[in-house]
Structure formats: structure tokens, C-alpha cells
Amino acid sequence: MDTVTPTKTMSLSQFLDAVREGNAYLSIKGETMLNFQVPVIVEEFDRWNVYVDVYHVQQMYGGAEEGGWWWDLWQLEATICVRHRDLKEIMPIVERNYVNDPKKSYYSVNSSGEYRIIIELHKGSMVTKTRPHYE
Numbered sequence: 001m002d003t004v005t006p007t008k009t010m011s012l013s014q015f016l017d018a019v020r021e022g023n024a025y026l027s028i029k030g031e032t033m034l035n036f037q038v039p040v041i042v043e044e045f046d047r048w049n050v051y052v053d054v055y056h057v058q059q060m061y062g063g064a065e066e067g068g069w070w071w072d073l074w075q076l077e078a079t080i081c082v083r084h085r086d087l088k089e090i091m092p093i094v095e096r097n098y099v100n101d102p103k104k105s106y107y108s109v110n111s112s113g114e115y116r117i118i119i120e121l122h123k124g125s126m127v128t129k130t131r132p133h134y135e
Contacts, residue, residue, distance in 0.1 A: 058113030
């Protein structure tokens with residue numbers, strides 16, 4: 001069985017192809033980019049439940065230090081618990097229901113945030129729990 005090199009980053013479609021080939025993810029980087037770290041046999045992974053979590057991510061002003069700094073506030077909007085094998089059917093439905101405005105940049109002062117769809121082993125693991133402070 002071919003394995004994905006640890007910490008190789010790939011798109012969601014590449015992820016689904018890798019799952020069919022016998023590789024699985026452990027953690028996620030960014031919006032729909034997945035960081036493969038652990039190869040898993042597909043039959044075993046079929047029994048796993050994963051969470052399709054939809055986050056609303058918004059930039060928040062942190063303070064005036066060093067000319068000003070911003071941080072990302074992650075709030076859980078929705079979550080669906082599914083078997084990994086159902087991801088291919090569920091993802092298009094979720095993506096249709098949580099669409100970002102392509103005309104507004106996340107980094108614009110007019111941005112009210114954006115949705116990020118993350119596949120996780122634990123529900124809501126990326127929720128912002130505390131406000132960071134500048135050191």
C-alpha cells in the first residue's frame with residue numbers, strides 16, 4: 001500500500017482519492033487543506049465517524065502593539081457526524097449551504113468573516129476558546 005508522506009498538504013479532492021487508496025488524515029491546515037500524517041487501512045477507516053464542522057471565521061482586532069495586530073475568531077456554526085465513506089456525498093451539500101461571497105476578501109475591512117468547512121475527528125476542536133494577548 002502506498003502511503004502519503006507525513007505532513008503532505010493536499011486539496012479535498014486529493015484527500016478523497018487518498019482515502020480510497022488507503023490513506024487517512026489526522027489533522028487539518030487551513031480551509032479545506034488536509035495534513036496527512038497517519039496512513040490507515042481503508043476498511044478500518046470506514047468504521048470511523050468524522051465530523052464535518054462548519055466554522056464562521058472572523059478577524060478580530062487584537063490591539064495597537066507593533067502597529068496593530070489581528071487574530072482569527074473561530075465559531076462553530078454547524079456540525080454533522082458521518083462515516084468517512086459518506087463524505088463524498090455530504091460535502092457538496094454542506095458546501096452549497098455555506099457559501100462565501102467571492103467579492104469580499106477575508107482580509108478586507110468590510111469582511112464579516114467567512115465559512116470554513118473542516119473535517120475533524122473531534123467535534124469543534126478548532127473553536128476559539130480564549131482571546132489571545134500580545135507578548
